[in-house]
Every structure is written in C-alpha cells, then in structure tokens.
Amino acid sequence: MKMAWGALGLGLALVAPACSFGSESAATILVDYEHDTFATQFNRYFPDRVRVHPGDTITFRQTWTGEPHTVTLGALVNDVLEVTKPLIEEYGHLPDEEIPPKVFEEFFAAEGQLPTAFGDEGPPEGEGPPEEGAGPEGEAAEGAAGAEEAPDAEGEDESERRLPGTVAQPCVIEQGGEIPEDGGLCEERELPEFEGTELYFNSGIIPFEGPRGNVFDLKIAEDIEPGAYQFLCSVHGSFQNGTLEVVSEDESAPSPDEVNQATREQVNEVVRPLDKLFRDAQDGRLVLGGETHTGNFSGLTEGFTSGLVNEFVPKRIETSVEEPVTWRMFGPHTISFDVPEYFPIVEFLDDGTARFNEELEPPAGGAPEAPEPEDPSKPMVIDGGTYDGSGFWSSGLFFADPYVEYTLRFSTPGTYRYACLIHPPMVGTLVVKE
Amino acid sequence: MADGRRRPRLVDLALVLVFAPYAVGALVVLAQGLLAVAASISADLHETLHIEGLGTGPFSRVALRAADASHGLPSGLQIVVDYVFSLVHIVLAGLLLWLRPRDWTARLLAVALIGAAGVFNLTAQAVVEQLPLFPIENFLQAGAHVVTGLAYFYALLLFPDGRPVPRWRAVPLIALYLPATLFAVFLSVRVEGPARPAALLLFFGLVVPAAGAAAQAYRIRRTDNVTGQAQARLLFWALLPSVALGIVFLATHGLTPTTNVFAGRHIPEPPVALYRAFEPAFALIPLALFAGLLRFRLWDIERLANRTVVYAGATTLLGGIYVTFVLVTQFALGSVAASPLIDSKPAVAVTTLLLASAFRPVRARVQIFVDRRFNRSRYDAQLTVVEFAACLSDEVELENIAAQLGRVVNEVVEPHHLSLWVIDGTSTARTTAPSSTETLPA
Numbered sequence: 113m114k115m116a117w118g119a120l121g122l123g124l125a126l127v128a129p130a131c132s133f134g135s136e137s138a139a140t141i142l143v144d145y146e147h148d149t150f151a152t153q154f155n156r157y158f159p160d161r162v163r164v165h166p167g168d169t170i171t172f173r174q175t176w177t178g179e180p181h182t183v184t185l186g187a188l189v190n191d192v193l194e195v196t197k198p199l200i201e202e203y204g205h206l207p208d209e210e211i212p213p214k215v216f217e218e219f220f221a222a223e224g225q226l227p228t229a230f231g232d233e234g235p236p237e238g239e240g241p242p243e244e245g246a247g248p249e250g251e252a253a254e255g256a257a258g259a260e261e262a263p264d265a266e267g268e269d270e271s272e273r274r275l276p277g278t279v280a281q282p283c284v285i286e287q288g289g290e291i292p293e294d295g296g297l298c299e300e301r302e303l304p305e306f307e308g309t310e311l312y313f314n315s316g317i318i319p320f321e322g323p324r325g326n327v328f329d330l331k332i333a334e335d336i337e338p339g340a341y342q343f344l345c346s347v348h349g350s351f352q353n354g355t356l357e358v359v360s361e362d363e364s365a366p367s368p369d370e371v372n373q374a375t376r377e378q379v380n381e382v383v384r385p386l387d388k389l390f391r392d393a394q395d396g397r398l399v400l401g402g403e404t405h406t407g408n409f410s411g412l413t414e415g416f417t418s419g420l421v422n423e424f425v426p427k428r429i430e431t432s433v434e435e436p437v438t439w440r441m442f443g444p445h446t447i448s449f450d451v452p453e454y455f456p457i458v459e460f461l462d463d464g465t466a467r468f469n470e471e472l473e474p475p476a477g478g479a480p481e482a483p484e485p486e487d488p489s490k491p492m493v494i495d496g497g498t499y500d501g502s503g504f505w506s507s508g509l510f511f512a513d514p515y516v517e518y519t520l521r522f523s524t525p526g527t528y529r530y531a532c533l534i535h536p537p538m539v540g541t542l543v544v545k546e
Numbered sequence: 547m548a549d550g551r552r553r554p555r556l557v558d559l560a561l562v563l564v565f566a567p568y569a570v571g572a573l574v575v576l577a578q579g580l581l582a583v584a585a586s587i588s589a590d591l592h593e594t595l596h597i598e599g600l601g602t603g604p605f606s607r608v609a610l611r612a613a614d615a616s617h618g619l620p621s622g623l624q625i626v627v628d629y630v631f632s633l634v635h636i637v638l639a640g641l642l643l644w645l646r647p648r649d650w651t652a653r654l655l656a657v658a659l660i661g662a663a664g665v666f667n668l669t670a671q672a673v674v675e676q677l678p679l680f681p682i683e684n685f686l687q688a689g690a691h692v693v694t695g696l697a698y699f700y701a702l703l704l705f706p707d708g709r710p711v712p713r714w715r716a717v718p719l720i721a722l723y724l725p726a727t728l729f730a731v732f733l734s735v736r737v738e739g740p741a742r743p744a745a746l747l748l749f750f751g752l753v754v755p756a757a758g759a760a761a762q763a764y765r766i767r768r769t770d771n772v773t774g775q776a777q778a779r780l781l782f783w784a785l786l787p788s789v790a791l792g793i794v795f796l797a798t799h800g801l802t803p804t805t806n807v808f809a810g811r812h813i814p815e816p817p818v819a820l821y822r823a824f825e826p827a828f829a830l831i832p833l834a835l836f837a838g839l840l841r842f843r844l845w846d847i848e849r850l851a852n853r854t855v856v857y858a859g860a861t862t863l864l865g866g867i868y869v870t871f872v873l874v875t876q877f878a879l880g881s882v883a884a885s886p887l888i889d890s891k892p893a894v895a896v897t898t899l900l901l902a903s904a905f906r907p908v909r910a911r912v913q914i915f916v917d918r919r920f921n922r923s924r925y926d927a928q929l930t931v932v933e934f935a936a937c938l939s940d941e942v943e944l945e946n947i948a949a950q951l952g953r954v955v956n957e958v959v960e961p962h963h964l965s966l967w968v969i970d971g972t973s974t975a976r977t978t979a980p981s982s983t984e985t986l987p988a
Contacts (some may be wrong), residue, residue, distance in 0.1 A: 140600060140602065142600070148596075149612040149617045171602070227593060298853065322678055357568055369574070369597070369601070372597050372598075373597055376600065433655065451809045453809050454810030454811050455810075531809065533813060536811040537811065539811055539813055
C-alpha cells in the first residue's frame, strides 16, 4: 500500500511540471463586469486600451449581466469614434439640458453611419439572406413569400424588434463594400483574422453561454500595420469603446498579467461611485440629482453613466395583504413574478436573424400598460394593481428618465421571489403576511 | 497475507489511484473555503485573487470564486465549526487507513468521511457554488457525490465486520443492493436544477442513514457477540438523528428545500438552514465511530497511541539534531546570518539524506525506549514467557492454563482475536481466550 502511494506521488511529481495552465491569448479584455458584492452592469471594456503585437489573439470575455454586447472594429468604427469620442469627453458628464443641440446632431450623424441595435427596425420578415444550415428551406421560402402580411412560422407579427443582421451576427465588409441598408445579414459571416483594412468587422452579439462563459477571440493578422484600431459595441454605441494599439514585434507589449492588473484598476475606479450608491440605498436613503429617495429600489444609477447597479434594494421586503409596496426603478428593468426560465434578451432565429425577446417588454398577468408621460422630465408614477400570487406577472419594461415609481399590492399571503427579466442576477424576495 | 504486505497488490494500487485524486479534490474544496476566509481578512489578498481571477487557468477560477465569496462568508464561529467538522472527518479517515489499510469497511468509511468533510462544509461549498459550474466541474462534483454517498451507504451497511446484511446469498443481496445503488447514482447525477439539493438531501440525509440504521438494527438482533452488538447499537443511535432530521426537513420543506438557482438565474445563496441542521447530526456518525474505537478497541487505539509517540519522538529527536547541527556549524564558522550551509543546496541535500537514512534506526531506538517506559509487557515479553513457562509446572487445570495463556498472549502480542485449540489425543477441542470475542466456524 505504501509503495502504491509512493508510486502515485512519483507519478504526480513527474507529471505536474508538465502541466501548463497558461493560455494562448495575449490579453483578455472584459466586456461588461459584474461586481462581487452587488450585481452591476458596465457598458464598457476593461481595460479600454491594450497594446498588442501582430499575430496575437485577444480574448474578449463577457460577463453575462443580461446586456448584449458586440466587439465591432474597422475603418468605419475609427471614423465614427474620431467624431464621437471627443464629444463624449467634452460633454459626456453633463446633463442633457446643458448640452448644445448641435452636439447631439453631430454625435448622431456620426453614429448613423454604423448599423446599431436600436437604429434600425430590421428587415421585413424573410428578406435576410438565408443562413447556411439554418432552418428547413420550406420555412425560409414561406417567410419570403408571406412576410408582408402574415405572421411567420413562429406566430410573430411584424412589430417584433429585429436587430440588424450586421449587428447581431458576425460580419466582415472589406473596403469598397457596403453595409446592407435593410438590416439584412452580412454576406461574409465567417470571421477571418483582423487585418485592420476592413471597413466593418463585427463579432456579432457575443452569444450567451452562461455567466462568465461568453467569449469572443479576435485574432490579429501577422501582416497588420502597426497603429491604433478602435472598437465599440454596436448595441450600446460610441460610449462603449476601446482601442487596440498594435505595435511592431520590437516594441514591448504588456504581459497578460499586466493587462489584468490594468483591468482591475479600471474596474475599481468605476465601481467606487456605484458602491456608495448601493450602500446608501441599503441604508434606505439615497440622494440622486439633488432629490432624496427613500424606500425600495429597483436598480440604481446616477445620471448618465456607463455603470448601473442591477439589484433590488432591499433584497427582501415584508408587507401585508393589500398593503402597497412601491419601488423606485432606475434604469431599464422589469418587476416580474413567477418568472419563466431565464432567457437572454436577444433571441436568434433559425434564419440567422435576431430579435429582442418579445416577452421582456410588455406588461403581463394583468399589469397595466405604461401611461404616456405628461411631463417627460418628471418621474412616471404607475399603479400596478394587485397580484394574486399565481401565474406569470410582469410590470413590463420601462426606460423612464429620471425614474419610475411603481406600486403593487398583493392579495394572497406567501413568500414570492421576483426578478428582472433582463438582468438574471436581479432577484428579490417578497414576504406577504396576513 | 504476508506476501501481500511486501508487495503492493494491484487492487491497492487501483484504490490509491482512485482515492488520491478524490481526497485531493476534497482537500482542494476545503482549501478554497480557507482561501476565501483569508481573502476576507486581507484586502491585499482579495485584490490579488481578483487580478488572478481575470486569467484563464484553472487557478483563475478558484481565485475568482474565493475573492467573490469572501464577502458573504458565515460568521467566524460557523467557519470554525465547519472546519472542525471537516477535520474530525479527515483525521478519522486517516486513522482508519493507517490502522486498517486492508480492511474494506475501514476503506469505505475513510472514503465516505473524506467526501463528507468536503461536501458538508458550508464555508467551502459556498465558495464552490459562488460561480455557476462548468460542465466538467459539474461532472466532478456529481462524481464526488456519488462516490461519497455510495461509500457511506456501503460502509454503514458493512460496519463493523465487513459482512453484508442481511445474511443472504449473493444473488438476492445483489438484487437488494443494486436498485439502491442505481437510485443513489440517479439522485446524484441525473437530478438537476432546483430539485438537486432536495435529491442530495434525500440521499445523504435520509436514504444513507436509514439504510445504515436498518443494517445496524439487524446486526443488534442477529449478532451473538456482545462487542459486535455494542458496536452496532452505538452506530444505530448515532444514525437515528440524521434519519429523523431528513424526514422532518422533507416534510417541512418539501422537495425544493433551498436552491442556488431560481428559474435559471444563478443566485449564490448557500442553503444555510440545511447545512446547520444536518451538520451536528452527521458529526455524530464519526464521533460514534471514535467512541466505539476508544471503548471497544475496534481498531487498536493502543497501537495508534504507541505509534504516535514513537514517530513523534523520532521526528522531534532528528529535528533537534538537525537544528543543533546547523547552529553549531554556523557558530563554528563564525557567521549565523549568512552561513553557506543555509544557501548550499548540496549541503541541504546531504543533510536530508543523512536524516532520512537515520530515521529507521532512530525510530527503532525510540520504539524500544517507549516500550521500556510505557509498555512494559511488550518490553518484558521474554520475561513474561519465562514466567508463564514456570507457572505451567504448578498448574494442572486445563481451564486455568487456557486463561493464563490468553492473558499472557494478550499482554505480549495484543492480538485482535485469540483462539486456543487443545488436542487431547482422541478429539480436538477449542476454547476461546477471555479477551477474544471471535467465534470461529466449527
């Protein structure tokens, strides 16, 4: 027996040094970030600038906070960011009313050159080029023929919010080519090495593969010209941007550990204000934009920022039957009970196109539609009615600025778990007593 | 058997190959918990782990888990309770393997105890569950649950004599045990999502202790020796709280007691109530085995104590010689701070070799010393035998001689079992010495 243990020890001693835990990736760039003490969302890349060599592979690793992101590069992106980045630096910290209208015009004119998730209603049903290996041919043909009036094979109508194929799916368009204006799919969807000469080079929406498991590897071509190559997220636009600085082999580039160090420093910097926000909310008193807020919160954010706290605060609320519970909702969230199994915000269809999941946005289970705001600068106040404790119920998705005040009552005692349909870590518990 | 002691048998090698990674896995799980505890104390370590967690290697995931989980650890007292629980399990497992390396019941119990040390440590498990598990991690975790569960299941059935109950033939026994085994595997591997904690609870908290209690109840009724009955009774009562808790928990919480998944959303909320309720109940099992070990000399506590004293003494002696040697040499060379002995790798290697080669003779000397001081009967074995020979000349009653012989043999060689066969010319009779409880087949 002792000899057996010895043999095993010797074997392990011989094998262990041969094990390599390294990776071929020269650098890892985080896409979005979830903090470890509270759920967050950052429409940012960490670090936002990395120096690399030709031939390197850059790993973009997305933390799945519920938000979809892309990594989009190319000459077009460089052109857009040349205009928008200086505007963001100069005006990005100001409230909307203090920014000259001309700045908005300039900004959106530049961004308008790019296909973005919210800038196009997408192609009419079935008009995108067929995806290789996608659904049965019959479905595609039926979609193409009956797209104008009839629901598609899944029973969806034309009001669904499709994403442009050039945003949702991988896409490469060389210089001289054109971006499909109808939001259709790109002809070239197999991503080659990035050569730096492309007009448009998009990862597509990094697919959901579970929290912290969503990866896009960008291989830099060996013959790429040294220089700065900018990238942005086609879903969140110019505010989420970064730069790859390609340098020749004789110049130094940071090691993966040094890149990670830079990532952590940037993360700590942007988390700090959110940390205070979250602690204040936990203490039950929050000052935002000069207004003091107390009570329950659904998401937290202060003015325009690339970071949001995606939490219900407090996580556990106790109430009584028919006693109103009110949340102040900051940021795009839903308050949903008896939620279905989590589904990502973007749904890929068999024909290769993608759309925002239709279950997210509308109220469900008898919840009222959001009223038209009388004064958009004031908070929206909604009485959600009464939830009887059975079946799927959702407030619907709100984008209101500065916030939504949402009130709900409960007719049945019990312990209910509720969640935001968009952000999977955002879960709360509500205890209703007699 | 003698041959088996000299050469490792294939089955031993296979056991080590399976057991070693399993034990290492359990220790890694426990180490992750301690890493998180350390990160909760040291801000620098917490930051370092976060940076390491941004990497891509296996340790990166461990680091990220520990850093993330460091914010939501149980209280200090609960952490201590968790690790004392695990430590008791690990120590007992080690003792079992050391004292009874070829006993299959001891082996199974050791496997079960090592697994339970990792599985029922809430601090460590909270760290493991901090991140959603990758498929390979899921596979390993489910595999560990299966091995731990089955080892516990069979160990409790076979304890203490290694013979299965009920005393049926092989085919009906297999027919009885196979469905239970498959059920255990099914619960551990196939049940996913929110029902998984309930499935594991059902298995570990109810099925295993209930089967063990039933087996020991059977032994109490069917075993005819007093020690065997006492052993079975002890374990039976130790298992009952787990069975009762399992029933109460399932009755009050149903099949979804608590979960870290809510409709596909990962929520790192460890099932605290579940752990805190079952931890003391599960702790009773190794404690009962400990008590049995001490009270009924199940596995030679005297031998254990003797070896502990001998090895600790030999190690201390050699360590002292080494330290003295280094200090004296440094003093002789006139430099304590920068001795070449400290920096010289060949010197360290030679010293280590010398110490290693000296260990066996030193241990033998210490053994003699310990036996002379604390184990006179062993040291005086020769004298005892001489005295016994002298006593034979005065004694004529066979029963008295048998009793005397049993006492002497017990004092001198401390056997597990002792049987005395007497040939009276026409027939062979067997008598059992007073210390033995074993009844050999006629």
